[in-house]
Amino acid sequence: MLKERFENSEGFAFPGKTYIDELLKPVFHDQKEYLFDAMFMIHKAHTTMLAEQGILTEEECRKILDAVNQVEQLDQSKIEYSPQYEDLFFLVESKIGEIIGDDLAGKMHIAKSRNDMGEAMYRIVIRNYLNLTIENAENLCEAILYQAEQHVQSTMPAHTHTQPAQPTTFGHYLVAIYDNVQRDIDRLKQAYRIVNQSPMGAAAITTTGFPINRERMVELLGFDGLIENSYDAIGAGDYLIEAAQTLVSLMTNMGRWIQEFLRMTSKEVGLIKVSDAYVQISSIMPQKRNPVSIEHSRAIASSAAAEGMAVVHMIHNTPFGDINDTEDDLQPHLYSGFKKSVRVLRLMRAVILTMDFDSKRAYQQARENMITITELADVLARDYGISFRKAHQKASVIAKKTDAEGKELYEIPLKLVNQWLGDVQLSNDDWEAIINPDRFVERRNITGGPNPDVVRAMIDNRKL
Secondary structure, X not given: OHHHHHHHHHOOOOOOHHHHHHHHHHHHHHHHHHXXXXXXXXXXXXXXXXXXXXXXXXXXXHHHHHHHHHHHOOOHHHOOOXXXXXXXXXXXXXXXXXXXXXXXXXXXXXXXXHHHHHHHHHHHHHHHHHHHHHHHHXXXXXXXXXXXXXXXXXXXXXXXOOEEEEEEEHHHHHHHHHHHHHHHHHHHHHHHHHHOEEOOOOOOOOOOOOOOOHHHHHHHOOOOEEOOOHHHHHHOOXXXXXXXXXXXXXXXXXXXXXXXXXXXXXXXXXXXEOOHHHOXXXXXXXXXXXXXXXXHHHHHHHHHHHHHHHHHHHHOOOOOOOOHHHOOOOHHHHHHHHHHHHHHHHHHHHHHHHOEEOHHHHHHHHHOOOOOOHHHHHHHHHHOOOOHHHHHHHHHHHHHHHHHHOOOHHHOOHHXXXXXXOOOOOOHHHHHHHOOHHHHHHHOOOOOOOOHHHHHHHHHHHHO
């Protein structure tokens, strides 16, 4: 019989072979990779607090801490799953018991549950990933601002709806990206504040009858504060959503301008040249300079965002309380997502810091597709007393007639323009200013505009 053959190979007692292979072993290795250091940090802090509260004697505390330190020094690569222990935590407790005896080793778990310990470990690991991500995002911002400063006068076309729209500068464009990343850094810092709160002392979910000091655990573990309500400390798990959402936001926002960078590196656009250090040559087409560093960044960013979304979906509609959905199976998605995000941040920092921007080509593109014609409507309204709606209509007529001629705006002589305008006649100086993208940019000197002096001021303010 199929059932009997399967049970004979699996075993009849917990844990069955499939349970070991598909759950306990993978979880064990995840715990060893991610939670090892945090686990020992908590063992030391909790033991110290118990002694300070008189729950352990000083001698008991000294022996436990000594054993904890010895086990912490074990070669992690040689620690492997054993069916004798459910997971890494029980294995570690057993190793400590081998040194000081099981009774004394067991005392370090007074008033401590796998629940509050697990939540604390997750928070410690996640706060470290948040700090690493913030550090690398700030390094990326430094590179972006550096390039922005080099290109406050590099006029280029801005796009709306993927179409050439108006002249701006590459510096103006990069400051926009900088500000976008900065807001995600603010979100990461807010996530850090939410994550870096101590659940220790909540025990299983209702605290403990022992006279522990939860506030002291905050200090010993480097948390910023305490999750006061013990049910909240164990059951809510919203710190996971907060961290995941910031990851999704950062990678989604970056993915949008990374895609723009890919467009700018194409031969057809040709504005950005990626350093030779970050391109690959085709195996069959020797003329190719493939910007694979940007392509990989786009793909990895999407993957990182997906890891964050996986976290949100795994929590969705789960019970409000201690539940496996928020624990061993979920955590690696978050850690993996942040590791991927750091790869993207580092790759794009290298690309941006070393790339070249073709200012001459960008300027020529800013002269094309009639993208300065907004200035014609502005000039007519500002300097010739025409209502803006009527001025806009006249500018639209000039655009249509220019397009019908198959020419660019700067190729149309003023005499013909004035014929098309009819009841108003532009001066030569006005027309020359209208068709000049640099003049267009220079006149946009309102706060936040692309005028070089305005952009320089924005850059200087962001350096403070």
